[in-house]
Amino acid sequence: MPHPPTDEREAPRTQSETDNSEAERTCPECTGALVRDDDSGETVCGACGLVVHERTIDRGPEWRAYTPEEDQAKRRVGSPTTDLMHDKGLSTTIDWRNTDATGRTLNPRKQATIHRLRKWDQRFRTKSSNERNLQQALGEIIRMASALGLPTTTQETASVIYRRALDEDLLPGRSIEGVATAALYAAARQADTPRTLDEMTEVSRIDRLELSRTYRYLNRELALDIQPADPVQYLPRFSSDLGIADETEHRARELLNAAKAESIASGKSPVSLAAAAIYAAGLLTEESLTQSAVSEITDVSEVTIRNRYTDLFDIADPGHLAT
DNA sequence: CATTCGTGAAGACGAAT
């Protein structure tokens, strides 16, 4: 399946470039300061060495052809070399002696450099099997993320989390798919665009229970420290899925904020509260929203919606019931 | 007839032991 020289360059590039502008100046993993390495074109964390941004990837062919003959001549099989492969397949080994090729001892500054190189060389080689594992996981993460409409930044966060899990040997006994899904779930929550467990399991091959277990495991072992989701974060998505008026969504937001202020929200499932708030707001704005409709798209049972939305009315403003 | 509301049994989860 040869790809045409020109067509492929413009089409499917949409969101990825635009949001790379002046992103964060600290490492997402250890919050150390980021350092720009001009030799490799990478941005690297000064503290833990995490590579944050690799060079922009150009998936098109790196050559151009102006005649059919030229096209035939330049066409070849395989992808262009990219920076995604750390050594482009050309591994080397570094000697352990602190001498140069003629046997002379290196000066201290050079020794330090070599020491660093050796350390990284070691890491790269011992990680080669992990890298293959990572490739597969990243593929899954990207696939699921696009199915859920999650942006590239979230995918990057997910891959960082996955990498950490890999580094800490958290994988044995767990499926790659499971950890990948859990990492993406965690990343979505960290980015304040949470997806429900049910939504995740729809695009993943693992079931809800395993996802939930794996996520908790990651959360604890990696000390991800993710706060419980804010119900408000679910509102925009649910609202647009239900096709309700802005007015209604706005009322729902007010109800949730009131609930938060009265600390009614703690201990309850955030998704339930969001669903209940939408239904309650629908009553207030006379929008014909049935419990079953809300239940349908939020995956919250009608019973729970009933229980929660009465709570919301209780604390919000007891005078509103007549309208 | 559709929608809403209430109830009790049952499952799942987090915390504590």
Next chain:
DNA sequence: ATTCGATTTCACGAATG
């Protein structure tokens, strides 16, 4: 690993419009 308390869900029937 088990137990306990709170929350959510399921199944059902009743009331309301």
